[in-house]
Amino acid sequence: MTPAPTDQLAMLIPDFPFSYDEWLRHPAGLGQVPADLHGTPVAVIGGGISGLVAAYELMRMGLRPVVYEAGQLGGRMRSAGFPGHPGCVADLGAMRFAPTARTLFHYIHELDLPTSPFPNPLAPCTPSTVINLNGVTHQGRSQMLLPSIYQEVADAWDKTLRDKAELFTMEDAIRRRDVDLIKVVWNRLVHRLDDQSFYGLLADSAAFTSFRHREIFGQVGFGAGGWDTDFPNSALEILRVVYAHADDGEQVSIVGGAQRLPLGLWSHSPARMARWRPGTTIASLNHDAPRPGVTRLGRDGADILVEDAGGGLSRFPAVVFTPHVWTLLGSIDCSAELLSAPQWTAVERTHYMSxxxxxxxxxxxxxxxxxxxxxxxxxxxxxxxxxxxxxxxxxxxxxxxxxxxxxxxxxxxxxxxxxxxxxxxxxxxxxxxxxxxxxxxxxxxxxxxxxxxxxxxxxxxxxAFKQNLPGQYRYQRRLFTQFVQRDAPAAQRGFFLCGDDVSWLGGFAEGAVTSALNAVWGVMNHLGGGTDPTNPGPGDRFDELAPVELPL
The missing domain is CATH 3.90.660.10 (Polyamine Oxidase; Chain A, domain 2)
Structure with a gap:
């Protein structure tokens, strides 16, 4: 199989194929809020990449992001150093990024962060790859130098994707950003595959009748490594990754550690901002430190109450919530009225990979x-x-x-x-x-x-991150679409979930970034603002692109 050229592909997620990278690049900007609301504080809970992208774009609109963080800025973009050895870092969470993550790379380029090829298995930059299975070891620099059974497994995977997942049609549609075709193909697959596990997809394929082939594929995989720990997850989760080329071998790392990206957004002053003076940063608007972690969320009329671990109690017209949604079930005392009962069920059912x-x-x-x-x-x-x-x-x-x-x-x-x-x-x-x-x-x-x-x-x-199990598409849809609140009762407006476990692409920073941009649109819309007609945002195009709704 000849893969689609990645220089023409983007992580256009088929559930909601909105081009976030084009929205960001447009000279009209993401939108604006009424001038009399400039300086309005908006709470951003969580200082990971999702929270800091949201804070950065809200600041550019002239709002005042108030950041809360219970740990350290960066979230799962966490880099650890080795004492006495500057420049040597360990990326404990996110550490490799596919070039198709064009929305994420918008911010990497904005901060002018250098990248370097990541040493994935069989990647061009990797001097040697060793595969050790069942006590037998093989070593080589390319797949051609490995035993023929590995090529057989690669061919079986390609055939499965062609036969079961309409790979060529979807890749071509994503390359051309043909959202109508993407929706037709993907909606058909959602109806067919929501109840099927990744392993079930393989076992049901004529190309994978051999257990040995399925075993090797699970332990070695292709691109960034093996897939067997994903075998229990929904087949749809894997197909999104495949279509987006999110797990291909030719990924890059951020020189000096992935945490440089969120920390850079914290301290970087955008070239263009409404209201704020040149040189203003998220850090300067927060007196150079985020507020402590949030312990309680409640409602007081039109405002949302936020209480932090330091005893501070503030009220905001809008709140962006970025941590794992499970924190709403225990470590944060969250008023039930901020989400609907079906949304709370989706929060409860969220499944995390360790x-x-x-x-x-x-x-x-x-x-x-x-x-x-x-x-x-x-x-x-x-x-x-x-x-x-x-x-x-x-x-x-x-x-x-x-x-x-x-x-x-x-x-x-x-x-x-x-x-x-x-x-x-x-x-x-x-x-x-x-x-x-x-x-x-x-x-x-x-x-x-x-x-x-x-x-x-x-x-x-x-x-580590969300991965849906079979049958959980409906739950994910409830969380992802929560940013569009036009039909929600008043008590559920102004509180916006985002982060990679709300996105359709759990475990990838691109999903965290794009869901943050959904929340930015939601806050702007909630406060009476809007986008330029020439550059509609994700909420403006929601009816056209909305994820298919499966029957209950």
């Missing part, structure tokens, strides 16, 4: 050493069915330390580490890797303490 990583610093990029007997590199980017699952190697030059992600895992594989200390995790991983690389003393090159994360253990997150 995920863990472990990083260490090496004395140098020793993995580039050549084995005198085989001529192969000492190590490579590694995919394995054992506990490390994914190993990524980051080279900063021959005379500088290297960063090693010794394990990147999901769901059950992540749960295997939950009860271990950081040092115990490292010990287990080094033991497992020694079986894959028996002639390499990896431990002798480690010069730092391990840096770890298990997102399911993080109290502010309780998981």
């Amino acid at each position: 995920s863990s990583k472990l990083f260490v610093l090496s004395d140098r990029p020793f993995w580039l050493d050549t084995d005198e007997h085989t001529g192969e590199h000492a190590m490579g980017m590694t995919l394995t069915d054992r506990s490390p699952r994914g190993v990524y190697l980051f080279d900063h030059g021959p005379d500088r330390p290297g960063v090693m992600c010794l394990s990147y895992t999901w769901n059950d594989d992540s749960a295997k580490f939950r009860t271990m200390t950081d040092q115990q995790r490292l010990t287990v991983l080094l033991r497992r890797l020694s079986a894959i690389y028996p002639g390499v003393d990896i431990a002798s090159h480690v010069i730092s303490e391990p840096v770890t994360i298990s997102w399911e253990n993080e109290p502010l997150f309780m998981g």
Whole structure:
């Protein structure tokens, strides 16, 4: 299969194929609020990428974003350093971005952040890829150098996408931004596949009759790695990723760490703003620090009450809420009237993927050493069915330390580490890797303490990101469409959910950014503002593009 050229593709999500990147680029801007409302405070709860994009664009409209953050700015765009080694970072959450994420890259370019190719399996920038399955190891730089069974699995996946998911038709429609065709094809697939799991889609395909082929595909996959931890999820979740080329191998990372993007938005002054003086930033409007985390949300007439952990109580005409929606069920005392009963059911039913990583610093990029007997590199980017699952190697030059992600895992594989200390995790991983690389003393090159994360253990997150299970399309539709409030009762207006678990593309920063822009449109509309007729926003085109509504 010849993939569509990514320079013509965008993450145009078929459920709601609105071109957010074109809306952002338009010279008319995103819209405006009445001049007499300039300076109006709007609460933005959560200082991750979704919250800071929302705050940034609300500031540009002349509103005053008041940011609340219970932890550190950045959310799951969290980068950790290694003491004594400036420039070496571990991206604990988001770490690689596909070029089709054009809305996200609008902000990366706005901040002029440099990027570098990410060392995914078999990517052009990856010196060597090692696949270790069932105790057998293969190494190579391209798929052509691997045993033929891997090509058979790749061909089976391509055939499944052609036969079951109308791949060519959808890719061509997305490339041309033919929203009518996108809607026709996708709505048909939603009706057919909402109740089917990803594994069910594979097992139902004539190309995947072999269990061995399904097993290899789950453990190795193509692009950024294996897919088996997604097997229980809805098939629709995977097709969105495929159509958007969101998980292709040729991704990039942000030099210096992904957290530079949200922190940059916090401190960057846009070239054009309503009301505010040149040099104004989100930071300056918030006295250089966000308010503490929110503990209670309520309603007082037309205003929404926000109480924070420091005891502060403020009222706002509009609130943008970006954290995981599960926080509304426990850590935040949220008035039931802010959402409808069906929306609360959708919040309860949200399903989160768990995920863990472990990083260490090496004395140098020793993995580039050549084995005198085989001529192969000492190590490579590694995919394995054992506990490390994914190993990524980051080279900063021959005379500088290297960063090693010794394990990147999901769901059950992540749960295997939950009860271990950081040092115990490292010990287990080094033991497992020694079986894959028996002639390499990896431990002798480690010069730092391990840096770890298990997102399911993080109290502010309780998981890595949303992934719908089969039959959950209706719930996701309720959360995504919540930003359009024209028919909502007064008590449910002015409170806007966003973030990647509200988007159709959970786990990708693009979804967090685009859902933030939905909330910006919602706030603008709620306050009596609007878009320029030449540049309608997502709410203006909602009736045309709205996600299909399945029967109850």
